[in-house]
Amino acid sequence: MSLVASEVSFAYVAGREVLRAVAASFPSGSMTVVVGPNGAGKSTLLRLLLGVLRPASGSVTLRGEPVHTIAARRRAGVIGYVPQKADLAEAFSVEQVVRLGRHARPADDGAVGRALERMELADRADEPFGTLSAGQQQRATMARVLAQLDGGDIAPEAQTILADEPCAAMDPRHAIQAMGLLREQARRGRAVVMVLHDLTMAARFADRAVVLDGAGRVAAAGETDRTLTTDVLRGVFEVPFRRVVIEGGTGTGDLRKAGVALIPELPADDRI
Numbered sequence: 270m271s272l273v274a275s276e277v278s279f280a281y282v283a284g285r286e287v288l289r290a291v292a293a294s295f296p297s298g299s300m301t302v303v304v305g306p307n308g309a310g311k312s313t314l315l316r317l318l319l320g321v322l323r324p325a326s327g328s329v330t331l332r333g334e335p336v337h338t339i340a341a342r343r344r345a346g347v348i349g350y351v352p353q354k355a356d357l358a359e360a361f362s363v364e365q366v367v368r369l370g371r372h373a374r375p376a377d378d379g380a381v382g383r384a385l386e387r388m389e390l391a392d393r394a395d396e397p398f399g400t401l402s403a404g405q406q407q408r409a410t411m412a413r414v415l416a417q418l419d420g421g422d423i424a425p426e427a428q429t430i431l432a433d434e435p436c437a438a439m440d441p442r443h444a445i446q447a448m449g450l451l452r453e454q455a456r457r458g459r460a461v462v463m464v465l466h467d468l469t470m471a472a473r474f475a476d477r478a479v480v481l482d483g484a485g486r487v488a489a490a491g492e493t494d495r496t497l498t499t500d501v502l503r504g505v506f507e508v509p510f511r512r513v514v515i516e517g518g519t520g521t522g523d524l525r526k527a528g529v530a531l532i533p534e535l536p537a538d539d540r541i
Contacts, residue, residue, distance in 0.1 A: 271297040271460040272318055272336070272429055277327035279313055287313050288485040290327065295462045295477075297426045300455040302471040303464045304497070305481030305488075306506055311464040312353070314481070315431050318462060319350050331429070345373035346423050349414035351432035351463075355406055359399025363390055363409050366398050370417030380419035384412040387450060389443075403438035411435060411447060418459070425458035432463040436470070448474045468510075468531040472497050480505055497531060509534045 272295040280286045288310040295301050295318070303311045316322045317329050320336040329336045331347070339347075349370070357366055367381050367390075385391040388408040393401065398409060411432075418428050430451065436444035452474050455461040465471045471478060471493065478496040480489040482505045489496040499510040515528030 271295060271332060271426075272462070273330050274314070274318065275328050275330070277314075277317060277324045277329060279310070279317060279322065279325050281313075286325075286485060288317075288481075291479075291481070291485070291487055292327075293479045293487060293490045295429070295460050297429075297460045298455060298458050299476040300452050300461040300463070300474060301477040301479060302475040302493075303462065303479045303481065304466070304468060304471055306483050309481035309483055309505075310485040311481060312433050314479075315350075315433050315462065315464055318429075319348060319431055320344060332427070342373045345417065347418075347427055348429045348431065349417045351407075351410050351414055351430070351435045353433045353437070354403075355398075355410045357398060359397060361398045362395050363398055363401065364394040366409050367394075367412045367416050370413040370415075374417065374420065375422075377416070377420060380416045383419065384415040387415060388412040389446075404440060404443060407435060407438050408443060408447065411450075425454075428458075429460040429462065430454055432461070434464055434466065437466070444470070468497065468502065469529065472512075472529040472531050499531075502531065506533070 274291050274293050277288055277291045278286055279288045291314060303314060305311055317324060318336065320339060323337045331339065364381065367384050371377055371380065385394055388411055390409055390412055398406065401409060414430060432451065436447050439447060448470055451461050475493050477491060478493045479487060480496050480501055482488045488505050489501045499512050502510045511532045511534055513530040513532060515530065
């Protein structure tokens with residue numbers, strides 16, 4: 270196992286726990302999604318996995334080492350983080366934003382260039398980050414993480430990508446492209462962990478899921494076929510779901526699984 274949360278609890282305010290005894294593993298070579306209702310502690314769990322928050326009880330370990338004790342420079346070589354919204358000076362150029370990924374690692378123009386190409390931003394490299402749309406900024410942030418983890422001195426199996434709603438502002442084509450790229454990173458050996466609200470995307474792309482309920486407890490954890498079920502989802506979101514399998518799948522081989530849609534159903538008297 271690469272990254273493990275063991276009975277992790279956390280509270281921002283004493284007596285008001287956000288997460289309660291969360292136990293989950295995030296293996297190398299797999300894409301794991303964290304899903305749950307608003308306020309379930311999904312983003313908080315990601316920050317605990319990143320090591321910027323410390324559990325009130327329990328532990329988060331990376332290959333057996335408490336992640337919050339790992340020196341920041343060494344951690345930058347093994348964990349990349351895509352936040353919901355980049356907190357950067359908007360006057361930075363797109364290339365400068367991506368180059369920030371190499372701040373704690375050896376300079377590598379090739380890694381920066383490859384990341385810009387992968388996220389289709391090479392032609393915007395000299396433009397101010399602040400002039401990009403929200404979706405383009407998310408792609409630039411993802412390019413920064415790709416540049417950060419690029420390089421043969423650290424094996425992919427030792428690296429983790431954490432992403433908090435990485436595609437929320439992207440158009441459908443770029444969202445599918447980004448999800449496929451993250452799945453590809455997992456296939457190369459990295460552990461990929463992301464928070465998603467799009468349950469259909471989660472079911473189509475992820476190998477594993479951690480489902481949190483509204484009290485910050487694990488309602489289900491494991492392979493998506495066992496966790497993203499209509500019964501589990503109804504229990505945590507308090508609405509019924511219908512699972513639809515699209516005949517013939519989506520036809521892109523290893524980068525996308527067979528077509529599945531998870532659709533919340535409205536009560537009969539609320540249908541339009």
